[in-house]
Amino acid sequence: MQTTDASQLASTVHQVEETYRMRAVLVPLDPTPAQEQLLRSYCGASRFAYNWTVAVAKSNWDARIKERREGVDGAELTKSLSWSSYSMIPLWNSVKDEIAPWHRDVTSHAFRSGVTNASLALKNFTESRKGVRKGEPVGFPTFKNRHSRQSFTLIDFGRIGSWFSEDSRHVRLILPHFATEPRITRRREQLQWIHTTESLRRLKKKVASNEWTIQAVTISYTGGRWRASFLIRQYIIPSPSCIRLRESLVGVDLGVKHLATLTVPIPGVTDEHGQIKNPCHLDAELTSLAKLDRQISRCKKGSKNRAKLRLRHQRLHGRIARTRNLHLNRLTTTLAGSFETIVLEDLDVAGMVKGSKKNTTAALRRSILDAGWGELRRQLAYKSEDRGHQVVLVSRLYPSSKRCSHCGETKAKLAVSERVFECSKCGISLDRDVNAARNIRDEGIRLLTNEATVAGHQSETLNAVSRDRETKPPWRGRGDRYQSRTTQPARNLSPLA
Numbered sequence: 001m002q003t004t005d006a007s008q009l010a011s012t013v014h015q016v017e018e019t020y021r022m023r024a025v026l027v028p029l030d031p032t033p034a035q036e037q038l039l040r041s042y043c044g045a046s047r048f049a050y051n052w053t054v055a056v057a058k059s060n061w062d063a064r065i066k067e068r069r070e071g072v073d074g075a076e077l078t079k080s081l082s083w084s085s086y087s088m089i090p091l092w093n094s095v096k097d098e099i100a101p102w103h104r105d106v107t108s109h110a111f112r113s114g115v116t117n118a119s120l121a122l123k124n125f126t127e128s129r130k131g132v133r134k135g136e137p138v139g140f141p142t143f144k145n146r147h148s149r150q151s152f153t154l155i156d157f158g159r160i161g162s163w164f165s166e167d168s169r170h171v172r173l174i175l176p177h178f179a180t181e182p183r184i185t186r187r188r189e190q191l192q193w194i195h196t197t198e199s200l201r202r203l204k205k206k207v208a209s210n211e212w213t214i215q216a217v218t219i220s221y222t223g224g225r226w227r228a229s230f231l232i233r234q235y236i237i238p239s240p241s242c243i244r245l246r247e248s249l250v251g252v253d254l255g256v257k258h259l260a261t262l263t264v265p266i267p268g269v270t271d272e273h274g275q276i277k278n279p280c281h282l283d284a285e286l287t288s289l290a291k292l293d294r295q296i297s298r299c300k301k302g303s304k305n306r307a308k309l310r311l312r313h314q315r316l317h318g319r320i321a322r323t324r325n326l327h328l329n330r331l332t333t334t335l336a337g338s339f340e341t342i343v344l345e346d347l348d349v350a351g352m353v354k355g356s357k358k359n360t361t362a363a364l365r366r367s368i369l370d371a372g373w374g375e376l377r378r379q380l381a382y383k384s385e386d387r388g389h390q391v392v393l394v395s396r397l398y399p400s401s402k403r404c405s406h407c408g409e410t411k412a413k414l415a416v417s418e419r420v421f422e423c424s425k426c427g428i429s430l431d432r433d434v435n436a437a438r439n440i441r442d443e444g445i446r447l448l449t450n451e452a453t454v455a456g457h458q459s460e461t462l463n464a465v466s467r468d469r470e471t472k473p474p475w476r477g478r479g480d481r482y483q484s485r486t487t488q489p490a491r492n493l494s495p496l497a
Contacts, residue, residue: 020235021386022215025203027171029219029226030195034183035173038191039219039226043150045106049092049114051143052099056091057083057122058140083126085119105181107174113153151220163214163230165193168201171217171228196228203230211235223318224311249341251441253400253433254376256367257419260331261433263441269334273434276331281324282370288316328376336383343444345400345436346393349374392444404428405438 031039060081067077081087092115096103103111121141128138154174163172170193179185206212213233220227251263255278262274270276292313299306335342353365377391384391394400402411404423414421414432421435422428 020233023232023234025230025232027200027203027228027230028197029171029228030197031226032190032195034187035191035194036226038173038184039221040150041106042110042152042219043221044146045100045103045110046114046117046152047144047146047148047150048100049111050118051114052092053088053115053118054122054141054143056088057081057118083119083122085116088115088119104178105176105184107154107176109154109174110152112155113151116153149220149222151218154217154219155215162204163207163217164200164204168199168204170195171200173219194228223321224315225318245340246338248339249343249441249445250335250339251343251437251439251444252335253345253437253440254347254371254373255433256364256371258433259371260376261431261437262335263437264339266334266338269331273431274437275431275433278367278371279324279327280367280370281320281327282366285316285320289313292316324370324372325375328372328379332376332379332383336380336387336389340389341392341444341448342380342384342389343392343394343440344377344380345398345440346396347373348396392447394440394443394447398439398443400436400439400443401432403435403439405430405435405442 060078063078064080089112092111096111100111118141124133124138125140127133128135164170165172173192173194175184175188175192184191203212207214211234213235215231215233218229218231220229246266247264253261255261257278258275259278260276262270262276265272265274292309296306296309296313299309349368353368381391399410401421402414403409404421404426406428407423407426409423409425411424419432421430421432
């Protein structure tokens with residue numbers, strides 16, 4: 001009897017489809033001076049391999065273009081070089097002894113990281129040139145220098161053991177196997193483990209239980225500090241949600257004076273009107289930043305004092321970014337766990353900060369960037385998806401601020417300085433952001449209703465009329481105007497017919 005139950009349980013477990021999602025876990029590092037010197041050499045090696053890959057690809061591409069202009073036949077052209085990492089990494093290994101005789105003092109992961117990043121940049125350029133890649137055009141990759149972003153990626157091939165120490169306070173650093181430099185060979189034990197300022201106990205526990213799998217570790221120098229980013233594959237078994245929701249749907253209006261205005265107030269997060277005050281992290285440090293900028297401008301380039309001030313400047317910007325990210329994480333976690341459906345406005349943040357409009361001042365553009373609307377939307381999207389919830393986007397052309405949420409009357413113009421919406425038709429008067437949040441909520445309900453009721457049409461078709469038969473488009477006959485639409489019975493598309 002026990003065997004039967006066990007087999008049934010095993011079959012039930014195998015029937016459950018396992019899915020996974022990729023997540024990143026950021027860990028701040030506290031390296032020693034010797035470890036920091038080694039990390040900078042790894043970043044320099046990755047940058048060297050990146051520049052070499054870009055130079056080889058550019059040389060081959062320019063040679064083929066020059067030969068085509070000179071009228072060389074296709075068969076006699078210089079052989080095209082594949083820009084994929086599978087082709088560039090073996091090519092790098094064949095020439096690294098000549099162009100980088102010091103490569104044995106640096107781990108091979110750093111060079112592999114640089115070549116892979118360059119191949120990805122070349123791929124983006126190719127897809128953008130062919131029209132396959134969406135977004136703004138991507139140019140040919142440029143060379144990096146020592147002032148560029150410093151980072152490299154370590155990939156676990158199953159030969160280094162655990163990434164974490166026994167006390168869950170250190171991260172393993174892969175050292176070169178055939179190093180000849182004395183500072184590495186004599187102090188391998190001291191250089192192998194980098195201290196972290198946060199405990200890694202939870203991450204270590206998840207990896208040991210096979211719930212998470214580490215795919216790669218990227219170490220970078222950001223905001224004047226070193227940090228490690230663990231790329232995690234998180235396995236998920238679908239299960240019913242046990243989250244206690246406040247409401248099923250909420251409309252959210254993003255702004256500058258108030259970071260977000262909700263149609264459903266949350267005690268402890270919003271006020272009685274559902275508004276969340278904008279912390280203005282950057283504005284609070286503008287005086288300190290301006291003082292540092294003046295001090296840096298008076299220093300001589302290349303001096304030690306200038307380097308110290310630049311480090312203080314980087315760390316101040318890093319502290320602002322970390323504070324903003326922490327605030328947004330707390331807010332998005334609360335929203336994604338409290339509501340089943342979140343309705344947002346699809347704002348064109350990039351277009352708003354370009355300053356094409358006359359009423360968009362430099363202070364307003366800085367405040368928009370400081371608010372972090374794009375990051376808030378990104379975090380809400382993946383956190384809602386993790387909980388089985390959804391985010392509905394309202395078109396940016398929808399007049400959420402100009403329309404009355406009570407009667408539907410739309411104003412022709414509404415200045416940015418007008419913070420109170422007053423309807424001339426029904427006489428209602430309420431806060432501008434509260435009115436916009438209610439309109440966004442109503443538009444989200446309309447979009448969800450149309451998606452549920454309009455059968456046989458795509459979700460983008462908002463004003464379509466549901467019909468039980470196919471409709472032919474109008475056609476122009478000889479010498480006649482457009483003929484009226486004719487319909488025919490719908491075909492039976494069932495496979496059993």
